Amino acid sequence: MSYSVNSVLSQIRSYQTQVSNLSVDATADAPVSPALTAGLSEPAPQQPSFTETLRGALGAVNQSQHESGQLARAFEMGDPSADLAKVMVAAQHSQIAFKATVEIRNRLVQAYQDVMNMPL
Structure with missing residues (x-):
């Protein structure tokens, strides 16, 4: 090694x-x-900002929940392409993504509060 x-x-x-x-x-x-x-003559590619990254992550969670809801509605309507296993996996995926997003939000709020309470 x-x-x-x-x-x-x-x-x-x-x-x-x-x-x-x-x-x-x-x-x-x-x-x-x-x-x-x-790489010498080309400028370095710009990294996405924190805001763009956060917006993209929230958009992905929203998209996951939207697709899960559509799949559940299709199953309820009797669509043969939407079987129960797909519906359950999509629902669990969107639920986990949402819980992770809430946990990240809670930690960001806690970090903000810790910074604001620091003595000068």
């Missing part, structure tokens, strides 16, 4: 020296791997 970690670290160090040599000696005629130069 340590051999593979050391191998990866040595590869990272060699790539770092190649990139630093590339930036220092830009006029050299030595061939450079396209993999090394691919």
Whole structure:
């Protein structure tokens, strides 16, 4: 295991020296791997914000509950494609997702209250 970690670290160090040599000696005629130069000219992709991540998670929970409700209604109406096992799995999935969302909300509120009650 340590051999593979050391191998990866040595590869990272060699790539770092190649990139630093590339930036220092830009006029050299030595061939450079396209993999090394691919990320240099492109800006780093922007990570989604906390708000966007939270909004996406809440949307996924809402979608899960909506699909569960539709599947339950289809089962009640006698749709042959909606069997009881699918309805129960969808209901449990949406219930677990909702409970997880409520728990996350509770922990965020608790963390906010802890921060607000900190002495200055």
